[in-house]
Amino acid sequence: MTVLLVPYHLDERLPEDEFPVTADRVVAKPLEGETFWARVAGLYDLVGDAVATAKRPTVVTADCTVALGVVTGLQRLGIEPSIMWFDAHGDLHTAESSASGYPGGMVLRTLLGDGDPAVTAATGLTPVPPERVTLVDARDLDAPESAYLAESVLKHVPVEAATAPEGPVYLHIDLDVIDAGALPGLRFPVSPGPTPDEVRNAALRILETGRVVAMTIACTWHPKEGAAPIAEGLIAELVAAAKDSRREP
């Protein structure tokens, strides 16, 4: 099991020491392209290669959009995973429905096939069927996201009810799923919410199945506002559990 650090928030490169984890490998490159999605898609193509060669990695980064590269990499290995998406938010916007324009709010929808074509062009990512996606918590949904969920077979469960479906699982944890009162400086804070222990227990339950083929940990806070030292222990525990639990394919 390899810890890959992708030291970016969207297309902004961040110092590696902002991330409270020891990485085996850093994935970074100069970003090129006319549009935001073209720039990051080049990075996610590289993340895809890193995921495909690392096998069963934990990817640590500062946003959720890197998930596009993780699923790309799994697909390059011939793995079509179910996705367990821990997040305070739904990330189910299209470019049209998003009021903020924040790309991280569009990632899950991009994975489902409704994203910017530049991503598919650069990575070869193919859409994940909605029946393979479980949104965990997502207590702060915008109206277009609730409307999409109401029409979709995508599952939506609270943290305490999160259990892994059959087959290979991609476990994505945006740490903003934790009650914002426990993690200062989150970019999109939502309170109240699950405690760090509740999130840890749910994640460990899923890791214990031995079927987690990749995990991401998204450190979605503003650097230097105090979240990193608080989250360090939890991240170390998740990485250790991922190392222990994974069966070789």
Ligand SMILES: NC(=[NH2+])NCCC[C@H](N)C(=O)O
């Ligand atoms: N994973 C996240 N932090 N997502 C933040 C999304 C916030 C809000 N729903 C938006 O789309 O603007």
